[in-house]
Amino acid sequence: MAERYRIETSVFASGERFPFLVCADTGIPLFDPTVFALTEYRTRNRASGTIEQMLRDLTVLLMFCNAHQIDLHARMLDGRLLDLGELDALVRMCRLPLSVIEFESRVDVSASESNRAVVSLQSYKARSKNKHQEISGESASVRIRYIQKYLGWLVDRRVLTLSAKHPARLPLVQAKDIVVSGLIARSPAGRGRNKVGRRKALDETAQERLWQIVAVDSPENPWEGRHARVRNELIVRWFMGLGIRRGELLGLKIPDLNFRSNEAFIARRADDPTDPRVNQPNAKTLDRLLPMSDDLARRTKAYILQERRKYGKARAHAFLFVANGGAPLSLRGLNKIFDVLRGKHREFEELFPHLMRHTTNFNFSKIADEQGMDREKELKARSHMMGWSETSNTAATYTQRETERKAREASLQLQNKMVKPINDSQ
Incomplete structure (x- = not known):
C-alpha cells in the first residue's frame, strides 16, 4: 500500500512556523525530508512558506518512488540512484498538478494487478484530453530543482559515511x-520570448x-451580510489603491495605520508570536510607508x-481585517472571498488578488504618462510603492508591458490610416 503524505506546521513559542512532511496515516514526520529542511533551509x-513549498514538491519524488517501487537507500548501498528511463518518467510526473498525481497514485494502489493496465490506460486517455492540467513550465522547473537538491543531499550524506576505498x-x-x-537538462525552460501568456x-x-x-x-x-460586504x-x-500583496494586507494591524497623516505602514513580521x-x-x-487617500x-x-468592533474576538488581536466571528482573516478565507465573486460573476473568472496588483501597476503607468515622469x-517610484529594492528588475517588467501597450495602440493607428482599396466593399 502506497504511503500518503501531508504538510503539518508547528508553531514554536518564539512564533516561528516550521512545516513538517508527515505520513498521513501515522502523523509521524519523515526523517530525511525533516533533516534536509532543517540543515539546508x-x-x-x-x-x-519556502520550506513548505519545498516539502510539497518533494512529495512528488516520494510518490514516484512508491509507484515504481524504488528504495533509494537500498540503491545507494549498491552505488546506484535512478536510471535514465526513471529520470524521464520523474520529469513527466513533475509536470502534473499534485492533485492529479495523488489521485492517480490512489487509483493505481486500489486497482488489482489485472486491472492496473486498464486503469493506467484510462488515466492516460483522460490526461491526454486535459492538457491544461499540466502545471506551468516555471513551476515544474522549481519542483525539479528542489528534487535535484534533495537527491544530491541524500547522496552527499551517504558518501560522507563511506571510506575513500569503499x-x-x-x-x-x-x-x-x-x-x-540529467534533471537540470530536462527542466522546462522559462517562457523567454513568449510574452503573450x-x-x-x-x-x-x-x-x-x-466597482x-x-x-x-x-x-x-455576491457576499452575504453587512460585515462581509x-x-x-x-x-x-x-x-x-495600494497594490499590496495578500500577506501584506492580512498582516496589517490597526496600530500600523496613522489616521492623522493618512499613512499605512506595510511591515514584515515573519514568525509573529x-x-x-x-x-x-x-x-x-520590503517594509514601507504608503499614503492613504482621505476616502480610503x-x-x-x-x-x-x-463593523469590526461588533465581534468580541476582534478585541483579542490588532489585525485589521477579521473573519465573521472576529478572528484574523486567513489566507484561505481571503481566497474564498474571490472564489465567491468569480462564481457569481463569470466575467471575472480569472480575478484573483495578485491580478489587482498588476492592475495597480497598469493604472500607475497611465498616471506616470500623464505626469510626464521620466523612466x-x-x-x-514604482519600486517603492510595490516594496521592491531599487536594484530589482521587477519594476522594469511593468514599464516593458506599458511599452507593449503603446506599441499596440500605435500599430492600430497605423493600420487605420492605411488607404483602403477603391473596390473594398467592407
Whole structure:
C-alpha cells in the first residue's frame, strides 16, 4: 500500500512556523525530508512558506518512488540512484498538478494487478484530453530543482559515511552527477520570448464594472451580510489603491495605520508570536510607508468602528481585517472571498488578488504618462510603492508591458490610416 503524505506546521513559542512532511496515516514526520529542511533551509533563515513549498514538491519524488517501487537507500548501498528511463518518467510526473498525481497514485494502489493496465490506460486517455492540467513550465522547473537538491543531499550524506576505498563510493558519486545533470537538462525552460501568456491587468471597463459589483448596497454584490460586504469592498480598495500583496494586507494591524497623516505602514513580521494563524500571512517585499487617500482612510476607520468592533474576538488581536466571528482573516478565507465573486460573476473568472496588483501597476503607468515622469523616476517610484529594492528588475517588467501597450495602440493607428482599396466593399 502506497504511503500518503501531508504538510503539518508547528508553531514554536518564539512564533516561528516550521512545516513538517508527515505520513498521513501515522502523523509521524519523515526523517530525511525533516533533516534536509532543517540543515539546508532553516539554518539559512528561509521563510516557512519556502520550506513548505519545498516539502510539497518533494512529495512528488516520494510518490514516484512508491509507484515504481524504488528504495533509494537500498540503491545507494549498491552505488546506484535512478536510471535514465526513471529520470524521464520523474520529469513527466513533475509536470502534473499534485492533485492529479495523488489521485492517480490512489487509483493505481486500489486497482488489482489485472486491472492496473486498464486503469493506467484510462488515466492516460483522460490526461491526454486535459492538457491544461499540466502545471506551468516555471513551476515544474522549481519542483525539479528542489528534487535535484534533495537527491544530491541524500547522496552527499551517504558518501560522507563511506571510506575513500569503499567500492560503492565512486559509482555513487558518478550516479549523482548523472542524475543531477540529467534533471537540470530536462527542466522546462522559462517562457523567454513568449510574452503573450503574461498575466494581464483589468482594463478601465473591467475596473468600472468591478466597482459596480462590490459596492456595499449593489444588488449584484455576491457576499452575504453587512460585515462581509463592507469588509470585502474595502479589501478590493486596498488591493487596487495600494497594490499590496495578500500577506501584506492580512498582516496589517490597526496600530500600523496613522489616521492623522493618512499613512499605512506595510511591515514584515515573519514568525509573529501574536499571530494566532498557523499559516501566517507574510510580506514578501520590503517594509514601507504608503499614503492613504482621505476616502480610503475614512472607509477604513468606519470599518474599524462600525463593523469590526461588533465581534468580541476582534478585541483579542490588532489585525485589521477579521473573519465573521472576529478572528484574523486567513489566507484561505481571503481566497474564498474571490472564489465567491468569480462564481457569481463569470466575467471575472480569472480575478484573483495578485491580478489587482498588476492592475495597480497598469493604472500607475497611465498616471506616470500623464505626469510626464521620466523612466528612472518612474522605476524608483514604482519600486517603492510595490516594496521592491531599487536594484530589482521587477519594476522594469511593468514599464516593458506599458511599452507593449503603446506599441499596440500605435500599430492600430497605423493600420487605420492605411488607404483602403477603391473596390473594398467592407
